[in-house]
Amino acid sequence: MAGHEGEPIRIAVRELARFLGADIEDPRFLADPHQCVTPAMRARPVHRLPGGAVAVLGHTACSEVLRGAHFGHGAGELYEMTLLGLPARSFLQLDAPGHTRLRGQVARHFSVRRVQGLAQSVAAHVRALVADCRQGPGDFVTDVAEPLAMSVISDVLGVADEDRPAFQRDARLVVQGLDQPARVTDERATARARFRFVRYFHQQVKARRAAPTDDLVSTLLHRPDGTVAEVREVVTTCSLLLSAGYDTTVSLLSHAVAELAGDRSGQGWDLARDIRTADAVVEEVLRLQSPVQITPRAVVRDTDLQGVALSRGTIVLPVLAFANRDPAVYEDPDVFRPQRHLRTHTSDRAQPRHLALGAGAHFCLGAALARLTARHALSVLAVDPPMSRDEPRTYQDNVTVRGLRTLPVTWPNPSTAASRSRARRSTPADAAPSCPALALADADLAHADLADADQRNP
Template sequence: MSAAVVATRTDLPAACRPIVDAAFLSDPYPAYRELREAGPIHWSEEFFGGAWLLTRHEDVESVLRDPLYSARRTGGWVMRGSEVARQELCPFQRLFSRAMLFLDAPDHTRLRQVLNAGFRPATLRASTAAIERMVAGLMDKLDGVAEFDFMEELARPLPARVIERLLAMDGVEQQDFLAWSEDLAAFIGAPDPDSGLKRRAQSSLLKMCAAFEELLARRRAQAADLPDSAGDDLIAHLLHAEASGKVESGAEMLAQCAMLLFAGHETTRNLLGNGLQALLSHPEQWRQLRQTPDLLPNALRELLRYESPVQYTGRRVTKDLVLHGCRLRRGELVVPLIGAANRDPARYRDPDRLDITRREGSHLSFGHGPHVCIGAALTLLEAEIAFRALLARWPELELVDAEPRWTGNPVYRGLASLRVHRRG
C-alpha cells in the first residue's frame, strides 16, 4: 500500500479464515507469523465485533505506552447485545469498568500510587521466607510420589496462597475464589463472549465482591477497635487510602480488591506451568539450568518471552489517526498481539528457539508503559523461588505426556494439566 493511500477497515479484504481456531489454541505462533509476514496491521471481525490487530514488537510496545490508545474498553465488551442484556449486565459493568486495569490517567495513576505500596521491594523481600515455606510445604506433600500433575499440586495453589497472604483474606475459601477467577478468565479470554459467559462472569464477580465486602467490614471494625492494628497487607493500604479520600468506597474499592485477587495468581500460575513445560520439552535447556542455576533470572525472562502467559490485550483509539496507511477511527478497538511481538524476528534472533542465555532486551509479557503489570516483581519472585526448589529437589523431572494440554483460553495461555515424573 502506498504511503499516500489511506485505507479504512471497510477497504480491507475479509480474513480468509478465523484466527482463533483449534490450531491457534494449541499453538498460536504459526498464525502470528502468518499475520506478521502479511503486514503490521489487520482488521478482524472476530475480536469483540471488530478490531485492529497489531503483530510487530515496535508497534505493540508503542501502543501500550501511548495515551492516544485508551485502556477504557469494557463498555463495548460487556454491554454488546440487546437492551435487555445490557440492563441485566449493568452490575457487572459498574464493577468491571472501575478496576485500575481499565482506567486511564488520572484515575489509573491515583490508584496505582495507592497499590504500589503493597509491592515495594522491601515488602516483597519480607515475603520471601513465607513463599519459600509455601513451596517447601507443597513439595513435601509429594514425597514418595513419582508421578503427579504439576499444575494441580504446585502451579495452581502456590500463587493462590501468596495472594491470600498479601490480601490477608481470612474467611474466604480458596476453592471459591479460584472458581470465580476461572469464570472471569473465561470471559476475558473469549474473543467475543456470549451471553452465557457474561452472566457467569457477572455472577462470579458479584460473589467475589460480596466476600470482599464482608472482609472489608471486618477490617474497618477491627481498625476502629484497635487503631494500631492496621497491618501492611494490600487491604490495609486500600483502607488507609479510602480513609484519606484516595480511593472511593463502594464499587471502586471492591473493583481493586477483585482485580488484585484475580490477577494475583492467573499470570503466575501460567508462568510456572508454561515455563516448566518449555524447559522439560527442551531437555538441553533444563540440563543447562541445572548445571548453572545462576541463569535462572535470565531464564525466567526468556520463558516469559517464549510462552507468554498473556497473549494479547486491548486499547480504544481516542481520536482519528493513521497507522501503517490505515485510518483508525476514534473508539475503534486495537488488539496488540503480545505473543506475536515476543516472537518478532525484527526484535529477536531466531525467535522461535528457546534460549535461556538470550540477552536481547525485555519481553512484553508484563505489558509496557503506564499499565505495566503492577505485580510483575511478585510473579518473578514466586517463579524464582519455585524453580530454584525444583532444580534443587527434583532435578530429574521429566514430562509424562509428549503433547501439552492447554486450557484453550486464547488470552491467558496456560496448561490444563502438566503431568511430570520424578526419577530418583
C-alpha cells in the first residue's frame, strides 16, 4: 500500500495500536478498545509514537487540540493535499477559509425550525419500524438502527424512497472507505460506491438547478450571495453527510439500546421514556461509547502540547474514546450512569462536556440532528423496550468510526406494548430533573457557527 493517500495516518493508527499492545484486526480490540489503556498510559496525556506521530489520551489535551489554532489539516480548499497526506475531498479535511465557507452553507440548512421539524417524522419512522418487528428474536441494528438512520439522513438530503435501499448498501461501503487510514478495505467496492454517489448527486444537482426545492442539495447549490456553487462541491458535501451521518447515528442508537438493556436498575429506560430527560441517556452513551474514536489532526504551526514540543506537519491523534473516559475528569468513567448529566438542584454543577462530537471549529455539524434522532427514538422504544438476548454481539471492522454490526434482542408482544403505552399516557409524569444536555442541544440548533456554541458550553 505504499504511496496510498492515507498511508501517513494508517501508519500512525497502527503505531497507536502497537503502543496500546493491541492488534486492530483483533475482534476483542474492536469490541472493547478501552481494556488496553493502563494507569501508566493515563499518567501522561500525550505520548510520542515511534514514527513521530503523537497520541493524545487526556480530556484536557484532546480539547486543546480540537480547539487550538495550532492544529488543523493544512488545506484551505477541497482539491489540495492536506498535511495529513490526504486530498481534501470534503470540508472535514479543510481549515479556514474553505472550511468556514462550506460549513456555513451546510449550517444554513440545519436551522432550529428545520431540525425541530424533523422530530415528528423521526418518531413516526421509529413507530413504523418497531411495528414491523415481530414478537421474539431480532437484531436491533438491522431491524431499527440502520433503516432509521438512513430514513432520517435521506429525508434531509431529499433522497427518493425508491433509492434508499441502494443508498444504505453504498453508505456502508463509503464509511468503510473513510476508515481506510486505519485499515485496508475493499477499495474497488468502495470506489464503485463513491462513483454511484457522485452519479446520483450529479443528477440531483441538475434537477435542482431547474426546479429548486427545500432540501439540502438546493441549499448548497444556491449560495446566499446569489452565486451558484460548483457541482463537485455540492456532490462531495452531500456524499460526506450521507455516509458519515448515517454510520455515527447507527452507532449511537445501537450502543444506547445495548447500554440500556444491560442496566439492571431500569432507571435508564425510565429516563429515556421522558422526552425531558432522554438527553441525559444520549449524552452518557456518547461519552461512554464514542462513535468517532479518533479524529486525526496535523500541527499547522510549531507549538507545545502539555509539555511536548511539536513541529509543523506532525500527525496528532486525539483519541476521543479515551478522553471521554478520563478518570481525572469523570468519576467512575467506565460506568454507564446517565444521572451524571442531570441536575436535581439548580446549584448542582454540570458534568464536564464530553468530546464525542468534537469541539471548536470542527464541532460536529450534525450534532443537533443526531441528538434529536436518538432522543425521540429512545422515547418511543422505552414504552416497551427490546430485551437483550444472551448471544454474542459483533462489531464493525472499523477503528475510526466504531459501531455494532449485530445486537441480538427480543422484541416484546405488540399487544402488551400497546397496553403499557396507554397506561403510561394516562399516568401524569412527575416533575423531571433538568438536563444540561437539553441546553446543549438548543445551543447547537440556534447557532449556525457551532464553534461559537462550543465555546459557550465548554
